[in-house]
Amino acid sequence: MSKVLVILGELSDRDIDWMLANGTRTKVPPGTTLIVEGQPLDALYIVLDGTLSVSVSSLGNKEIGKIICGEVLGEMSFVDGRLPSASVTVIEESLILSIPRRLLTEKLEQDVLFSLRFYRAITKFLSSRLRGTVRRFGEDTDYLIYQDPDDERAIGLNNMESPDLAQSRFQWLLQRLKGS
Numbered sequence: 001m002s003k004v005l006v007i008l009g010e011l012s013d014r015d016i017d018w019m020l021a022n023g024t025r026t027k028v029p030p031g032t033t034l035i036v037e038g039q040p041l042d043a044l045y046i047v048l049d050g051t052l053s054v055s056v057s058s059l060g061n062k063e064i065g066k067i068i069c070g071e072v073l074g075e076m077s078f079v080d081g082r083l084p085s086a087s088v089t090v091i092e093e094s095l096i097l098s099i100p101r102r103l104l105t106e107k108l109e110q111d112v113l114f115s116l117r118f119y120r121a122i123t124k125f126l127s128s129r130l131r132g133t134v135r136r137f138g139e140d141t142d143y144l145i146y147q148d149p150d151d152e153r154a155i156g157l158n159n160m161e162s163p164d165l166a167q168s169r170f171q172w173l174l175q176r177l178k179g180s
Contacts, residue, residue, distance in 0.1 A: 045073040047119035050094025
């Protein structure tokens with residue numbers, strides 16, 4: 001759940017309301033490939049429930065990690081405009097909030113404060129992920145597999161300004177979306 005907490009900790013309640021109003025909640029069945037390595041993405045995804053598998057073709061489509069509730073998908077491609085570097089496939093039925101790339105881009109261009117908060121959150125997350133990856137290289141260079149997404153050291157939750165607020169926002173988001 002760490003990724004979404006970093007992001008929700010930076011956004012305002014109004015920002016989250018916008019995401020809910022403009023995103024689409026979808027139940028995705030097992031076996032569905034949500035993100036295809038090397039193919040353009042049309043949305044940013046937040047995993048609200050379920051489990052997904054991450055694989056890369058350069059390793060023979062070997063699974064390099066699992067994605068669970070609270071993870072954000074597609075943020076790297078959204079920020080740098082490049083194609084996804086991995087594929088993500090649903091393992092068990094998952095509930096996903098998809099925020100269309102076009103709408104998110106428009107919101108970022110029109111709302112300077114939202115843009116500032118959004119990019120700050122993504123920057124903090126990506127920086128923390130890179131630090132965690134570098135740390136894992138030092139621990140075991142033969143086993144660089146995406147680690148537990150709830151590893152607070154890797155994501156930097158200890159340095160988050162308001163982790164309790166982010167957690168309560170995520171619970172509120174889940175209640176609103178699962179109840180709909």
